[in-house]
Amino acid sequence: MFYQMYEFNHAVMAPWRAAAEAMRVAYRNPFNPLSLTAYGRTMAAGFEVFERATRRYGKPEFGLPLTVINGEEVSVHEKIVWSKPFCNLLHFERVLPPGTERGPKLLMVAPMSGHYATLLRGTVETMLPHADVYITDWVDARMVPVHDGAFDLDDYIDYVIEMIRFLGPDTHLMAVCQPSVPVLAAAAVMAMDEDPNVPASMTLMGGPIDTRSNPTAVNRLAENKPIEWFAENVVMQVPWPQPGAMRLVYPGFLQLSGFMSMNLDRHMTAQKDFFVHLVKNDGEPAEKHREFYDEYLAVMDLTAEFYLQTVDTVFIRHALPKGEMTHRGRLIDLKAITKTALMTVEGENDDISGVGQTAAAQTLCSSIPDGMRMHYLQPDVGHYGVFNGSRFRREIAPRILNFMKANALGNRATTAETPRVVKGRFTRKS
Structure with missing residues (x-):
């Protein structure tokens, strides 16, 4: 009611x-x-x-009709290139001048945590001059009719895997906050299956990989309540006349x-x-x-099954760092990841995902060669500053782009140009 x-x-x-x-x-x-x-x-x-x-407030527009490449202004067209009931894959197609390189193929996995994908407008705008950008545009659950079925954390992982396969080899992933866990899980599932489309690299930014490390107020709230409390107090039914009427959601x-x-x-x-x-x-x-x-x-709104499964798996049971997370009943093995480079980014003042929570992925993915991994701690930024704002544009984005270019499938032989694990600064392997 x-x-x-x-x-x-x-x-x-x-x-x-x-x-x-x-x-x-x-x-x-x-x-x-x-x-x-x-x-x-x-x-x-x-x-x-x-x-x-x-x-x-309705869903905002990205509103990015132009970008500047090599000092020349070019038009950008927003297109849906892949679609399912709970997500559209948007491509920001640039009209490139002749002879201009397209740059790395980048799939941004936007958070499904209450805000729309347009929260990453600044992230997209920063990367557009340098990369071929795609982004997950998650659909408001109250707009999805009940007859389209359920959507849980396993479905989320399946969606990510399907989009990576759609884009093909040499795709680079960027997961901002919440999707860091399912993106890491999707990369592991693909590696376990020896999928030829495993991503070339993945960049996890301000994500709750292991919320036991430096827990924040958000983490403590989840830990102090049983999953039944969340099911009884924050899950509600979409009212008529919304298209998703009768669907159980986290509003x-x-x-x-x-x-x-x-x-x-x-x-x-x-x-x-x-x-x-x-x-x-x-x-x-x-x-x-x-x-x-x-x-x-x-x-x-988020579907109730996705919200409850995420809270239970990520924040209450800490299933991924404990090696207990499953996908469709199969145990996820992060050590299977060997061909996907890993970069983790954290903000020094992040009050949503504390320092160390995202970096935990570096320890968990122990089979990734040292020459294909990097950690960066950005001073003087909070959660939002990890993926947006002046410091992101000036200090974080260039490092991500360098990491993606160094770990493109055709560049990995040049180990002298491959970043190594660092903290708080950018260095190269000597």
């Missing part, structure tokens, strides 16, 4: 949101003399804050409330500052606030 009440309250607020938006437009209208006064700007600001606070609005509560003071201050900027007519900071929260507040 809680989800139904949430939907009911949203519907009840609809007329008030419409009225607030109408009043905001009226007070901002240049033909209204009050729009030039502090009173008019204050009223318009108050109505906008109210409308945005009560709005449901996105619950995940968002958890995100917000972790830094509530900061979010409240941001809203106050937004109001002040609107009153002062400071356009640039106000627009930056809109851009960030349009993305941050857009959330999607």
